[in-house]
Amino acid sequence: MSNGEILAERYGLVLERIRGIPGEKVGDERLEAYFSFCARFLLMIDDTVEFLARSGPEKAGLAELAARNRALYADILPGHYGESYGNPSYAVRELGEELGALLSALYAELRSLIGFVYEGRLEELVIRMELFVEIYASFVYAADQGRRPSAGEVREAIYWFAGDYAEAAALRRLEGQVEEDGFGLRKIMESDLTDLRYLYGYGEYVGPEQLERARHLAELPQESIAAMAGDWMKKCLGGMEAAGGNLSGKGILTLGFRLGSERVLRCAVAYFERMGIRCACPRAACSVLDDRGAGRSVDKGFCGGIPNPQFECDHRADKAIFLDKNYVNRKLEAARAACERWRERLKVWAGPAIPKCAEAQNPQLVPCGDAIGLSGEQKRLWTEYESRAGALLREYMPVPERAFRG
Numbered sequence: 001m002s003n004g005e006i007l008a009e010r011y012g013l014v015l016e017r018i019r020g021i022p023g024e025k026v027g028d029e030r031l032e033a034y035f036s037f038c039a040r041f042l043l044m045i046d047d048t049v050e051f052l053a054r055s056g057p058e059k060a061g062l063a064e065l066a067a068r069n070r071a072l073y074a075d076i077l078p079g080h081y082g083e084s085y086g087n088p089s090y091a092v093r094e095l096g097e098e099l100g101a102l103l104s105a106l107y108a109e110l111r112s113l114i115g116f117v118y119e120g121r122l123e124e125l126v127i128r129m130e131l132f133v134e135i136y137a138s139f140v141y142a143a144d145q146g147r148r149p150s151a152g153e154v155r156e157a158i159y160w161f162a163g164d165y166a167e168a169a170a171l172r173r174l175e176g177q178v179e180e181d182g183f184g185l186r187k188i189m190e191s192d193l194t195d196l197r198y199l200y201g202y203g204e205y206v207g208p209e210q211l212e213r214a215r216h217l218a219e220l221p222q223e224s225i226a227a228m229a230g231d232w233m234k235k236c237l238g239g240m241e242a243a244g245g246n247l248s249g250k251g252i253l254t255l256g257f258r259l260g261s262e263r264v265l266r267c268a269v270a271y272f273e274r275m276g277i278r279c280a281c282p283r284a285a286c287s288v289l290d291d292r293g294a295g296r297s298v299d300k301g302f303c304g305g306i307p308n309p310q311f312e313c314d315h316r317a318d319k320a321i322f323l324d325k326n327y328v329n330r331k332l333e334a335a336r337a338a339c340e341r342w343r344e345r346l347k348v349w350a351g352p353a354i355p356k357c358a359e360a361q362n363p364q365l366v367p368c369g370d371a372i373g374l375s376g377e378q379k380r381l382w383t384e385y386e387s388r389a390g391a392l393l394r395e396y397m398p399v400p401e402r403a404f405r406g
Contacts, residue, residue: 007122014129018042021136027143030094034085035136038107042129044072045113049125052118057201065200072114073205073307086111086311088370098151101372105288105318106135106158108311112287118203119183119283123168131161155321162289162322163330169289170334171341176282177254177300177352178345184281184302185255188265194218199259202283204304206259213260220263229267236353247277249398251348255281256298259305277350288318300352313365319382320374328385335389339396346396 001009021039026032048068051057057065076086085091085107092100109128116124135157142149176182184202191198196214199206217225247253253272257265269279284301285292296303296312306312339346367373374382 007126010126010130011122014126014133015042015046017133018129024140025143026139027146028148031139031148034091034095034103034107035139037085038110038132041075041107041110042113042132045117045125048072048114048117052120057197060197062197065197066206069200069206076111076308076311078308078310081308081310084311086314087368088314088372089368092370097370099148099154101370102151102154102158102321105315105321105372106132106154108315108318109288112292115203115283115286118201121172124287127161127165131157159322159327162319163327165289166327166330167334167337169287170331170338173282173285173290174335174338174342177280178252178342178349179280179282180252180278182280182282184283185269185279188255188262188269188281191262193263193266198262199304202259202302202304204259204283204302205307207305207307210258210260210305213258214262217261217263225263225267229264229271232264233268233271247275247350249348250350251277252345253277253279253350254300254352255279255302256284256300256352257281257302258298259302288315288321291319292316309365310368314367314371316367317374318372320372320378323374323378323381325381328381331385332388332392335392339392343396346393347398349397 018039022036024032024035026035051068060068074080075084081087081090083090085094085104088101088104091104091107094100095103110132113125113128135154138149138153138157142153187198187202191201193214196211196218199210199214255265255269265281272279282301284296284298284303286296286303292312292315296306
């Protein structure tokens with residue numbers, strides 16, 4: 001069997017198990033409600049797989065696409081967040097102090113599947129669904145013994161998941177930074193930007209701001225768009241020179257933006273290509289394996305609207321579940337393997353460029369009291385990791401990575 005066939009078989013098997021979860025008993029009604037809710041969310045992901053397979057986004061109307069988008073994100077919107085398992089405080093209240101925050105983090109990671117499903121990354125779906133089923137099975141087994149699993153058992157499952165897939169995540173993330181014909185760039189260059197339905201093809205949250213921005217740019221004449229892109233290009237290049245850098249000898253640039261700005265980006269990509277520079281455009285980090293932080297940063301990728309900044313803030317330190325010295329070493333090994341894989345492209349990589357229209361205001365928020373947080377030792381380890389990862393990247397790049405904004 002090919003890798004694709006094996007992956008499809010694994011997906012079918014894990015999905016079959018997930019379909020049976022709603023309505024099953026684990027000896028605790030509140031836990032049953034949690035696992036049933038997560039299972040139904042994963043079935044919504046599978047429904048999206050089928051929708052995409054039958055070219056749904058090209059056939060559906062704007063209203064249907066908007067409804068599907070809202071259904072995927074409704075649970076964490078501010079109006080619903082008070083009773084969402086994505087809210088650590090609600091999860092602790094419903095599931096207990098020992099397990100609540102951990103199971104909230106698990107659900108937050110399942111939500112990363114929205115972006116992966118639109119990119120057609122079946123393996124990313126499979127490994128997270130398998131993690132969910134593994135943890136659920138531990139609750140079923142414990143219920144048969146008349147007990148609950150300990151927090152340590154849940155934490156251990158997530159710990160090994162993070163370690164097992166650290167290298168694959170590092171390869172995927174770095175590939176996105178230097179891939180010249182990836183998912184995001186194809187959306188910019190191939191979509192019909194006069195048809196607002198294109199916004200729903202990313203798997204990102206589409207809010208009023210994204211719709212208004214895209215609608216406004218669609219109404220402008222091409223001369224105005226070209227002028228905006230040209231002005232941004234000049235500012236970017238000027239910013240690089242002021243920082244002591246330039247594009248000499250470079251061949252790849254990473255674009256970061258928020259949905260709705262594609263007409264300007266398309267024009268800027270054409271300008272860069274005339275200079276001999278190709279553009280990459282990965283998705284901003286949405287998984288704990290990708291160092292998702294307090295907000296979806298556009299420094300290294302695209303993202304849509306932020307459905308709820310508090311959700312992002314509450315899960316910014318979920319990596320504390322597995323962050324220890326062994327994980328730092330594993331992640332550095334994975335980073336080196338990724339740099340070796342993409343060594344030649346890193347030699348000509350100029351880093352990320354961020355159009356001014358991409359930047360969003362990030363309110364100053366603090367995590368809720370029940371959110372998972374880093375210990376003092378973990379903060380020290382993460383600082384050490386970032387320092388060593390930065391030094392590692394510089395080994396493969398002639399000059400340090402620089403982000404520059406228009």
